[in-house]
Amino acid sequence: MARAAQAPTGPARDERIDAIVEALLAASPVVVTMHANADGDAAGSAVAMAAFLTEHGADARIASPTPFSESFSFLLPDPEMVLPAKSEEEAAWCRRAGLAVVVDTSDPRRIGRINSMIRGLPTVVVDHHPPGDRSIDGLALVDTGAAAAGELVFELIERAGGPWTEAIVRALYVAVLTDTGGFRFQNTTPDCLRTAARLVELGAEPEALYRAVYSRFRPRRFELLHEALATLTVHHGGRVAWMTVPKEAYDRVGATVDDLEGFVDVPRDVEGIEVAILFRTTSDSRIKVSLRALAPARVHGIARALGGGGHPQAAAAVVSGKLDKVVERVVEMVVAELPAVRG
Ligand SMILES: [Mn+2]
The missing domain is CATH 3.10.310.30 (Diaminopimelate Epimerase; Chain A, domain 1)
Structure with a gap:
């Protein structure tokens, strides 16, 4: 497989997306992972990806390098979507998996202990960080022009024809919302706003999700x-x-x-x-x-x-x-x- 690198553009990008969708829909079980101390984009992208794969009949679960953030656990359609950390179940899942999907990082160091657990598995990488000195081997959609990894996950799910379940729509909206600081930062591009607009059309509720993310602080x-x-x-x-x-x-x-x-x-x-x-x-x-x-x-x-x-x-x-x-x-x-x- 090709090393993770900047996504090609034009027809080559379309081909890459088709190849990734094909790989995603062919495998089961699948282990989805993201960078340590997952933020809203990493957590949302992982949840959306796992939910999407589940909808397509795969057994998909998340292996999180650090405990899944309490702040974003409301996105999980089922708490069992996240494998118990450092459990035999988690290890067995990774051994049985036919595919690993890494979201919101391409750097093997940022997935911590999960890196050795998915070594050797066919891997899909979906990321928007500038490529660093080391990258995870795999079929990669890396686009630094994307505001959030969630924007790229949206593109993949759209290519696959959905489905746009509530869990997927909410998780992707939160991914884009948080990585743009609530649509305030420079990465708030027309494309990212179009993605957000589509998610709202598909049922994402901006105020409820805003409050779930930003207005739930403990004293x-x-x-x-x-x-x-x-x-x-x-x-x-x-x-x-x-x-x-x-x-x-x-x-x-x-x-x-x-x-x-x-x-x-x-x-x-x-x-x-x-x-x-x-x-x-x-x-x-x-x-x-x-x-x-x-x-x-x-x-x-x-x-x-x-x-x-x-x-x-x-x-x-x-x-x-x-x-x-x-x-x-x-x-x-x-x-x-x-x-x-x-x-
Ligand atoms: Mn991100």
């Missing part, structure tokens, strides 16, 4: 945000802003990663900002660095240099070191990479 999240806000720092003439999540407060309120949803939008929403950064201490005492940029500023190069990855305007890395030292180092890198001010 402890605001307690943590209150303390994090005290760390908000604006730097370099207002071009860079960052916030840190105090580990002591995180532990005290019993927060989980789900409680941090949207925190990076705080520095991102500072007027005139070009790069926003969120720093938090992970459970193994490393520092997770989330970077957001307003074009033309780009941050994926910095994330890569730190051992992470992502998109030009949204990227992340996990680095070792003391928080204040990591802040100093990353801010220095960001300032050095800022485009010159014109005019």
